[in-house]
Amino acid sequence: MNPKSPPMTGVGALPAMVPASRGKRSLQARRSRSAWLLVAPTLILLAGVAGWPLVRTVFYSFTDALLDAPHEYLFVGLANYLEFADGEAYGVLADPVWWRSVRNTLWFTFVSVSMELVLGMALALLMNQKFRGQGLVRTAILVPWAIPTIVTAKMFSWMFHDQYGTINDLLLRVGLIDAPLAWIAEPGLSMWAVVLADVWKTVPFMALMLLAALQMVPSDLYEAARVDGASAWQRFRRITLPLIMPAMIVALIFRTMDALRVFDLIYVLTSNSEATISISGYARNQMVAYQEMGVGSAASVLVFLMVAGVAAVFLRIGRFSEPREKQS
C-alpha cells in the first residue's frame, strides 16, 4: 500500500447507494462540481504559501541576489550551482562543505532511521504483550515524542556536557570509559550525539505506528502457527512481518523524509558545526549567515531535488512490493 494511492473506501460509494435512479446522475454531477468549490480555498492557500515560494526559490537560485536587497539582482545562470572560471570550480556543487553536509545528512538519516526501526519494533512488540504496567509504558513513551525538538537538543547538550554531563558521569561510574568524552566538540563523536538525541525523540513515533499495525494482526493466525510448531522467530518472520510491512514502509517513508530535512536538532545541539551540518543547515547558512540569497536558494533547490529523489525511490519500492502483498 503506497501513500500515492490510498484506498478510496467510502469515496464515491455514496451516489450509487442513493435509491432513486432518476436523480442519481444529476446528484453525482452536482456533487463533483461543488467538490472543486470546496477544495478551492485549500488549493489557493497551498499555492500561495508553498507553490509560489518554491517557484521563487528556484528563480532566485539563478540570480546573485543578496538577502538584504532581494530586488537588486542579475541573472547568473547556473553559476550558483557550478561554474568554471580560470580553471577553478565555483558554486555549491564545488564546495567541499556542501558535500560534507550531503554525507552527514545521508549518514544521519541511514543510521538514525535504522536504529529507530529496530528499537521501535522491539518496543512495539513489547507493548503488544499483555502485562501489568502496560499502560505506564504506553504513557511514558509519549514523553519523548511530546517534547519540543529544541528542548530535546538542549537537554541532550546538557547531558552530553564534557565536564558536568550525566552521560559521561554514568559511563565513568560503570567503567566503560576512563576519561570524560567531549561528545559535542569531538568531530567523530558529535554526529553520534545528534543521532542518539534523534533516536530518543523519534523511536516512540515508530513504535506507535508499528504497534497499531501489530494490533490488527488476527491472533488466530498465531494460534494456528503455534499448533503447527512454529518457533517465535518463524512466527515473527512469516506472519507478523509480512502483515505489518505496508505500515512499516509508510512509517519508514515518514521518518526518512523527516530525517533528510533535519535542521533544528543539529543547529542547537552542535551549533551547526562542520562535522554535523545538514544540507538544510548548509542552505540556511548560505542564505542567512552569509546573506547569499542566490547561493542559498541554489542549495535549497538541491535539497529539494535530493529529498524528492529519495521519495521517488521509496514510491517505486512501494509500488513493486504491492502486488506481492496482494498475492499472499
Next chain:
Amino acid sequence: MKLTRKQKQNVSRVWIFAASALAVVICVFPLYYAILTSLRTGQDLFLPNYLPTTFHWDNYYTALVQNGVGRSLLNSVVVATVTVGACLLVSISGAFALARIRFRGQKGILFTVLCVSMFPQVAVLSGMFELVRFLGLYDSLGALILSYATFSLPFTIWVLTTFMRNIPVELEEAAIVDGASLWVIITRVFMPILGPALVTTGLLAFIGAWNEFMFALTFVLSTENRTVPVAIALLQGASQYELPWGAIMAASVTVTLPIIVLVLIFQKRIVGGLTAGAVKG
C-alpha cells in the same frame, strides 16, 4: 535442563518487566534530569546528582521574566492557535470534498497535499522570505502564521480526510434524502460528529506549530516577538562563554510540561490520530 511451561512463562515475564522498566526510565530520565537541574543553583548545578538536592525557583524567574521566555510563551500560544484555527477552518470543506465526493483530479490533489507535507522547509525559505517582506510581515508574528500554513495545512487536510472517510455513509444518505445541501451536510451533519477528530487533528497540528524552529528563527529578529523554541535556543547568560544551564532547563521544563499534560489527557486520541494517517493511508 528443561523448563516447565509455567517456569518459561515466569522467565518471559521477568524479561518483559525488565525491558519495560528500562524503556520507561530511558524515556523519562532526560526530562527528570532537566527538572532537577532547573531547581539547582550555583556550584550545585555542576555536580551530577540523580536525586533532588535543592528547590530553588530562581532559575524560573531568570528565564521567564528576565530573559523574556514568558513573553515568548504568549507568542507561541498566539501563533500556534491562530495557525491551527485557520488551517482547520479551511481544511474542513477541502477534506470533505476529498473524502466524500468522487471527482476528477482528486487523487492528484491528495498526492500534492502529501508531497507538500513532506517538503523540506528550507526549499521555500527564500521565496517565503520575499513573500513575508512583500506583505510587510517581516519580524512579526504574522510572518510565522503565514509561513506555518506551509506545513500545517497539508497536515490538517490529510488527517481530516482520513477521519471523514470513516464516517458511515448512512448519515449522509439520510440528509440527502431529506434534501439537505452540501453546505448543510458539512455544517450540520459532519461538524458535530467531527468534534473529536477536530480536537485530535488540532492538537497534533498545534504541537507541530509549537515546535517549529527554522521559520521562527529566520523571519523574526526582535526578542519580544520570538517564539519559545527560538527563545530557548538563543538564551544567553551573563557572560558569553558560560551558558546558564539552570535557566535553560527551567525554560525547557516550563514549555514542555503543558504539552505533556495535554498529551497525557488526550493520550488515546493522539495515538489514534498519529496512526490513522499512516496505517490506513
